Amino acid sequence: MANYDKIISESEKSKVPFLFVLVAFKDDKTLSGLSKHIGISRQAVHGWKGGSTPSSTNLIAAAEYLDTPLKVLTSSSAFCEYIETLKAEDEISQKNINQISQQICTRFGS
Secondary structure (H helix, E strand, O other), rough: OOOHHHHHOOOOOOOOOHHHHHHHHHOOOHHHHHHHHHHOOHHHHHHHHHHOOOOOOHHHHHHHHHOOOOOHHHHHHHHHHHHHHHHHHHHHHHOOOOOOHHHHHHOOOO
């Protein structure tokens, strides 16, 4: 299980911190896959973690890659609403959803 609180802490300067949480949560998604899907370097994606601003085109492509609404990547309330709509297919996934809700949504007051 990922430590989602740590991921958010490492992304505190990011304009899209929830993107990194979703990549860690979704088993079939990686930062390398994201960079390939968008057509940018992995270093550029890692730059977003440090505060670089992704272009709107790159944000749209990231949302498509993660199969989420764009707002989920930038808004804590939209992110937490999205997390609450997820239905776990197994016990491990449900634990991850609960962990995200506890570590992140509680932290942001959502």
